[in-house]
Amino acid sequence: MRYLSGVASASTPGQNSKPAHSNPKQQQRNQPASGSRSELPAFVDWPAFPFEGDMRLKSLQDPVSAEPPRRGARQEQCTACHTPDSAYLWSNERWRLKSPPAPSGLPVVVILEPRAHLDLGDLSTMHAAELGVLTVRLERAIRSLESVAQVHVNRWGDGTAHLQQWFLARPHGFLQLRGPFMTMWDEILPPVEEHEWQMNLEYIAAWLADD
Numbered sequence: 382m383r384y385l386s387g388v389a390s391a392s393t394p395g396q397n398s399k400p401a402h403s404n405p406k407q408q409q410r411n412q413p414a415s416g417s418r419s420e421l422p423a424f425v426d427w428p429a430f431p432f433e434g435d436m437r438l439k440s441l442q443d444p445v446s447a448e449p450p451r452r453g454a455r456q457e458q459c460t461a462c463h464t465p466d467s468a469y470l471w472s473n474e475r476w477r478l479k480s481p482p483a484p485s486g487l488p489v490v491v492i493l494e495p496r497a498h499l500d501l502g503d504l505s506t507m508h509a510a511e512l513g514v515l516t517v518r519l520e521r522a523i524r525s526l527e528s529v530a531q532v533h534v535n536r537w538g539d540g541t542a543h544l545q546q547w548f549l550a551r552p553h554g555f556l557q558l559r560g561p562f563m564t565m566w567d568e569i570l571p572p573v574e575e576h577e578w579q580m581n582l583e584y585i586a587a588w589l590a591d592d
């Protein structure tokens with residue numbers, strides 16, 4: 382996922398991060414298991430795993446003593462809070478829906494955000510109830526597209542402080558994209574046609590607007 386990759390890399394601790402401690406057990410944990418293929422996790426042989434050939438595990442970096450601030454940790458620097466409704470596909474009093482700026486490998490990728498500067502655990506009971514209703518409506522809207530078989534719903538929370546709930550559509554018939562590796566396939570597959578992408582987004586926005 383091109384757009385998501387940026388989010389993920391932005392939240393990766395930098396090279397200069399100081400290790401929290403250096404006890405021997407931790408050091409052992411940080412070592413790759415081995416260069417041998419037999420030491421790799423079983424999922425590298427799953428049909429959905431997008432890579433094959435020689436692989437080895439990266440060393441796990443030492444944990445940092447303090448987590449770095451997420452983007453928008455200070456509301457005055459939050460991109461979502463300073464983006465007008467015109468940049469969104471749909472909005473109402475408390476929620477807004479947007480897409481990444483360009484088509485990617487999946488027929489639909491959309492992101493639901495609260496209008497207020499809130500993370501998942503900050504939501505009021507009313508916000509939480511609305512999130513549940515909107516999640517179901519969006520899943521139904523996206524899955525009703527002829528080209529879509531399933532909809533993955535994800536909230537990672539590592540990159541941004543302002544809640545983002547992702548909806549990722551698996552194209553119909555592409556069984557190899559089932560499961561957690563679909564975000565990788567989104568970046569690997571050629572982008573869907575711009576016209577199809579726009580039509581899909583307009584369809585979903587119209588579905589939400591039709592109360």
Ligand SMILES: [Zn+2]
Nearest residue numbers: 459462498543
């Ligand atoms: Zn915000």
